[in-house]
Amino acid sequence: MSLEPATVRRIAKLARLGIDDAEIAQLQVELGGILGWIEQLSELDVEGVEPISGVGQAALRMRADVVTDGATREAVLSNAPDRAGPFFSVPKVVE
Amino acid sequence: MxxxxxxxxxxxxxxxxxxxxxxxxxxxxxxxxxxxxxxxxxxxxxxxxxxxxxxxxxxxxxxxxxxxxxxxxxxxxxxxxxxxxxxxxxxxxxxxxxxxxxxxxxxxxxxxxxxxxxxxxxxxxxxxxxxxxxxxxxxxxxxxxxxxxxxxxxxxxxxxxxxxxxxxxxxxxxxxxxxxxxxxxxxxxxxxxxxxxxxxxxxxxxxxxxxxxxxxxxxxxxxxxxxxxxxxxxxxxxxxxxxxxxxxxxxxxxxxxxxxxxxxxxxxxxxxxxxxxxxxxxxxxxxxxxxxxxxxxALKADLPELPDAKRVRFVSEYGISHYDAGVLVADQATADFYEMVAGGRDGRLAANWVLGDFFAALNRTGRTIADSPVTAAALGGLLDLVADGTINGRIAKDVFEAMVDTGEGAAAVVEARGLRQVVDTGLIDAALEAVLATHADKLTEYRGGKEKLFGFFVGQVIKGMGGKGNPALVNDALRRRLAQ
Known part of the structure; x- marks a missing residue:
């Protein structure tokens, strides 16, 4: 399983990772190794088996529609790299 | 299209x-x-x-x-x-x-x-x-x-x-x-x-x-x-x-x-x-x-009546037009208001009032149904006074405007302003004679075959009575008098 350099660049871009061209060859090998390992799963015959998205409980547990949380502005903002009064402050996002 | x-x-x-x-x-x-x-x-x-x-x-x-x-x-x-x-x-x-x-x-x-x-x-x-x-x-x-x-x-x-x-x-x-x-x-x-x-x-x-x-x-x-x-x-x-x-x-x-x-x-x-x-x-x-x-x-059984179903029901239950029903159900508050007015009363008359004078009053005063100066019960009370002959349809419009201005009920406005319609035939006859005397020329035209002037006379008589003449009685009296 081998990835094109362009695919590696694209994956990095979607993940917002800056990578040097020098790193690409190594990433090709590493990602290829991961994919190859996962690829082993396709040897299994799962014809007619329903996909599951979890184990244990069969269905989602639900909560009541009650406000129990949220008035915690300082806690929420405390780890932010930057804030402006009650807001998170981030580098300008230009549309 | x-x-x-x-x-x-x-x-x-x-x-x-x-x-x-x-x-x-x-x-x-x-x-x-x-x-x-x-x-x-x-x-x-x-x-x-x-x-x-x-x-x-x-x-x-x-x-x-x-x-x-x-x-x-x-x-x-x-x-x-x-x-x-x-x-x-x-x-x-x-x-x-x-x-x-x-x-x-x-x-x-x-x-x-x-x-x-x-x-x-x-x-x-x-x-x-x-x-x-x-x-x-x-x-x-x-x-x-x-x-x-x-x-x-x-x-x-x-x-x-x-x-x-x-x-x-x-x-x-x-x-x-x-x-x-x-x-x-x-x-x-x-x-x-x-x-x-x-x-x-x-x-x-x-x-x-x-x-x-x-x-x-x-x-x-x-x-x-x-x-x-x-x-x-x-x-x-x-x-x-x-x-x-x-x-x-x-x-x-x-x-x-x-x-x-x-x-x-x-x-x-x-x-x-x-x-x-x-x-x-x-x-x-x-x-x-x-x-x-x-x-x-269970959620399905608990759903409210939705606009399409309500519209069909309004047409069959209250005898109003499909179009009017559509306007009334477009907003749930309007539909609920209408049902309170129409319940036990003339559904078409109620629709005319809600869609006509009532909406106009809301527009004019910048109010909504929620803070309307005239409640559904009050508007219903007004229709009751028309239905039992206490006031005529024309006076009802004036009473309604007074209700909008003062927030009072229909009966209170009628009593306070003496707007009860006149059913005393003697008073109606007197007003009628006065109109015919004033408009002798029109009477001649009427006799000459211009029969649509009948409506003019009815209007003048009621107007001469300060709007309070009972239209049906005025009609009867006029018909009798002109047949002479």
């Missing part, structure tokens, strides 16, 4: 589909216990789940699920007893987790439909493709600082229903009618307040054009249009833009655009990039959403 755009090389048909984001009415958010209602101080309604702190796990709000199911039932749609949540991955500052929890492959509600009615009375069914639950994002403020964007996460994690239509609409009017009808249904159900100004209902509009009989051509998506009027304007502007591109020999690119109401144009939202590679995958934090059939049935 088909809508077409006349280009230089012939006519073009429009193809329109709508994706509507409707904020679910609930106390708490979709996956956290933070408050979901509009208008708190910035970042005051944010849990650590909403801010995507490490290790925080989502737990779904049952009421939000119920609201989505109820909406699906209201759209006569299939409710999927098993649905699933996926992560939609993209980077934006107001999406702290780096993904939105949404439903991609297995939505909670499948195909449904909405019937719309157009200005000419014709009706069309518009297909609903699906409805799914997802989280709203936070809000970015770009205009507070020259180099920074400010983020408020109060809205992050609030439950949205995304309601996707089939590309079934063919004119701006149909798009407007669809959105209006959808909003009415949501409001009846109480699943979304439908307030477009506050952003609790937002529409993404997909538009393409084609020659009659052709397959679909490339569409463009106009994002976040926030009023019905703008939706209609945006459809038309975008369709014209596309027609001129095709006719100029060009090709329409599939892209996301914004509508600028000031200029009446659409413009590209962002340059093409990989932003649309959302890399959906099942959210490993959330098991499949499995609904009990009995629970769905």
């Amino acid at each position: 088909s809508y077409e755009i006349a280009g230089e090389t012939g006519t073009w048909e429009l193809v329109i589909g709508l994706e509507v984001h409707a904020q679910v009415v609930s106390e708490a958010k979709l996956f956290s216990g933070a408050r979901a209602t509009y208008g708190g101080e910035p970042n005051s309604q944010v849990s650590l789940v909403d801010a995507a702190f490490p290790g925080m796990l989502p737990v779904i709000n049952m009421r939000c699920v119920a609201q989505a199911v109820r909406t699906g039932l209201g759209l006569e749609a299939q409710v999927n007893l098993v649905s699933r949540f996926d992560r939609k991955n993209y980077f934006y500052a107001d999406l702290p987790a780096g993904y939105q929890i949404s439903q991609f492959a297995h939505p909670i509600v499948g195909a449904g439909k909405i019937e719309i009615e157009l200005g000419d009375g014709s009706r069309r069914e518009i297909g609903v493709t699906r409805l799914h639950l997802e989280q709203d994002a936070g809000k970015s403020l770009h205009d507070q600082n020259p180099t920074r964007s400010y983020i408020d996460l109060n809205r992050a994690g609030v439950a949205l229903m995304e309601i996707v239509s089939e590309p079934d609409m063919r004119s701006p009017e149909e798009a407007g009618a669809y959105l209006r009808k959808l909003r009415t249904i949501l409001r009846y159900l109480g699943t979304c307040d439908g307030n477009m100004e506050e952003g609790s209902l937002r529409a993404d509009v997909n538009v393409s054009v084609r020659r009659a009989g052709e397959a679909f051509r490339t569409r463009c998506e106009i994002k976040n249009v926030n009023s019905i009027r703008y939706v209609m304007q945006a459809v038309e502007a975008e369709a014209r833009r596309q027609v001129s591109i095709w006719e100029g020999g060009g090709t329409v690119d599939q892209e996301t655009r914004l509508f600028d109401p000031q200029r009446g144009q659409t413009r590209p939202l962002r340059t093409k990039e990989d932003a649309h590679d959302y890399r959906y995958f099942p959210d490993p934090d959330l098991l499949p959403l499995v609904l009990e059939e009995d629970w769905v049935e």
